[in-house]
Amino acid sequence: MSFEWPWQYNFPPFFTLQPNVDTRQKQLAAWCSLVLSYCRHQKLYTLDVLEAQESPVFNNKKIERKLSVEAIQVVFEELRKKGNLEWLDKNKSRCLIMWRRPEEWGKLIYQWVSKNGMVNSVFTLYELANGDDTEKEEFHGLEDWMLLRSLQALQAEGKAEIITMDDGKGVKFF
Amino acid sequence: LTYITFFEFAKIVIHLHPAPENKEPGPYQHSKYSYIELSFKEHGQIEFYRRLTEEMTQKRWENTPVSQPIPTGPKAGRTRAVGIVGIERKLEEKRKETDKNISEAFEDLSKLMEKAKEMVELSKSIANKIKDKQGDITEDETIRFKSYLLSMGIANPVTRETHGSGTQYHIQLAKQLGDMLQAPLEERGGMMALTEVYCLVNRARGMELLSPEDLVNACKMFESLKLPLRLRVFDSGVMVVQLQSHSEEEMIASALDNVSDKGSLTAEEFAKLLGLSVLLAKERLLLAEKMGHLCRDDSVEGLRFYPNLF
Numbered sequence: 334m335s336f337e338w339p340w341q342y343n344f345p346p347f348f349t350l351q352p353n354v355d356t357r358q359k360q361l362a363a364w365c366s367l368v369l370s371y372c373r374h375q376k377l378y379t380l381d382v383l384e385a386q387e388s389p390v391f392n393n394k395k396i397e398r399k400l401s402v403e404a405i406q407v408v409f410e411e412l413r414k415k416g417n418l419e420w421l422d423k424n425k426s427r428c429l430i431m432w433r434r435p436e437e438w439g440k441l442i443y444q445w446v447s448k449n450g451m452v453n454s455v456f457t458l459y460e461l462a463n464g465d466d467t468e469k470e471e472f473h474g475l476e477d478w479m480l481l482r483s484l485q486a487l488q489a490e491g492k493a494e495i496i497t498m499d500d501g502k503g504v505k506f507f
Numbered sequence: 508l509t510y511i512t513f514f515e516f517a518k519i520v521i522h523l524h525p526a527p528e529n530k531e532p533g534p535y536q537h538s539k540y541s542y543i544e545l546s547f548k549e550h551g552q553i554e555f556y557r558r559l560t561e562e563m564t565q566k567r568w569e570n571t572p573v574s575q576p577i578p579t580g581p582k583a584g585r586t587r588a589v590g591i592v593g594i595e596r597k598l599e600e601k602r603k604e605t606d607k608n609i610s611e612a613f614e615d616l617s618k619l620m621e622k623a624k625e626m627v628e629l630s631k632s633i634a635n636k637i638k639d640k641q642g643d644i645t646e647d648e649t650i651r652f653k654s655y656l657l658s659m660g661i662a663n664p665v666t667r668e669t670h671g672s673g674t675q676y677h678i679q680l681a682k683q684l685g686d687m688l689q690a691p692l693e694e695r696g697g698m699m700a701l702t703e704v705y706c707l708v709n710r711a712r713g714m715e716l717l718s719p720e721d722l723v724n725a726c727k728m729f730e731s732l733k734l735p736l737r738l739r740v741f742d743s744g745v746m747v748v749q750l751q752s753h754s755e756e757e758m759i760a761s762a763l764d765n766v767s768d769k770g771s772l773t774a775e776e777f778a779k780l781l782g783l784s785v786l787l788a789k790e791r792l793l794l795a796e797k798m799g800h801l802c803r804d805d806s807v808e809g810l811r812f813y814p815n816l817f
Binding site: 341344345346348349351352353355356359360363397398 | 771796797799802803804805806811813815816817
């Protein structure tokens with residue numbers, strides 16, 4: 334399914350960081366949701382800032398407008414504040430994009446687990462993310478680091494416990 | 508010159524006496540030779556020799572009168588100015604004289620500057636005294652003192668925020684401007700940049716031109732004199748004079764209409780549309796943006812304004 338661009342994407346002012354504070358807030362909110370939905374659609378979990386500049390998200394060739402590096406940084410900072418982004422390095426050149434926060438993933442996983450009556454069972458991480466049983470689930474194919482965080486979130490809620498096994502990690506749900 | 512000898516192919520050798528004591532320095536101070544050798548490759552030595560002996564006999568150079576450029580005291584050993592050295596010396600003397608003339612001319616000015624400095628110091632100290640002893644000096648006297656200072660060209664020293672300076676001159680000027688600017692303002696949609704006003708007014712006056720300061724001070728008094736004009740300062744620092752009846756809200760609303768009509772506008776396009784100067788057009792667009800009616804598109808193509816659809 335091809336990605337549906339929001340109306341702002343074809344509105345030239347969208348690519349200029351607005352000086353008016355109120356306008357800017359609305360603009361940034363629209364950018365955040367665009368970045369997240371695009372990454373979700375493309376199943377992107379990490380972004381590189383320099384590459385991002387050329388990606389269609391920030392660069393609309395049709396209207397010949399692109400977001401400046403400074404503005405991209407502002408958008409990323411906004412995402413970070415909302416908990417959807419985490420920097421991988423001090424130089425802020427690569428980041429993790431969590432278009433779904435770990436807590437949200439954790440909830441989905443737990444729902445699936447309890448729906449299938451598998452509470453109190455143990456799973457390996459591989460089974461959860463890549464097993465045949467979970468093929469239809471949204472969290473299928475979830476990258477390891479994200480899966481781990483989601484399970485950690487569940488662990489914090491007391492709904493799971495991460496176990497270290499011989500050949501990797503596993504999890505037990507309560 | 509003692510004797511002249513001929514060697515091989517046409518050479519003339521001029522032997523020289525040692526220099527007498529009072530001789531001016533020549534092109535060379537020292538030489539290890541006491542003669543000068545002139546070599547003639549082709550010919551000409553006979554003619555040259557003839558003329559040389561002629562000159563040596565006549566000693567014409569000793570008869571040339573020497574001019575003394577400066578009537579200052581005679582310098583020891585200065586009897587003549589000859590050759591390159593003479594020219595150099597003349598140039599040097601001329602330069603010294605020019606220098607002296609200039610210093611003399613500016614002597615008066617530096618005296619004036621000293622006096623002016625004293626005056627400014629004096630007025631500052633009096634102004635401070637006024638400020639300190641606010642109650643001791645009557646309103647009247649303060650005003651009079653301020654107007655004296657002003658007539659000497661020193662702006663209101665006590666407070667700079669008061670409307671203009673309160674002098675009669677500015678009051679009258681403000682009234683005059685109030686009359687004069689009505690028509691031009693109406694023609695231009697109710698608003699003119701202060702620079703435009705300045706040019707307009709001074710062009711009309713011809714003589715007795717206004718200084719920018721006087722203009723600003725007069726304009727600041729519009730409101731207190733209840734004249735139908737206003738001086739207004741934008742965020743960017745641009746100052747305009749506008750009719751009191753001019754409503755900026757209406758202007759902004761109509762600006763939004765204009766922009767929506769055309770989809771988007773640059774300051775230049777907007778100026779053309781309304782017959783405003785580009786400066787004022789831009790100010791209006793910026794104001795509309797500030798109020799949230801417009802948003803901007805800043806690209807290599809320039810700055811455009813769109814209706815704020817966010």
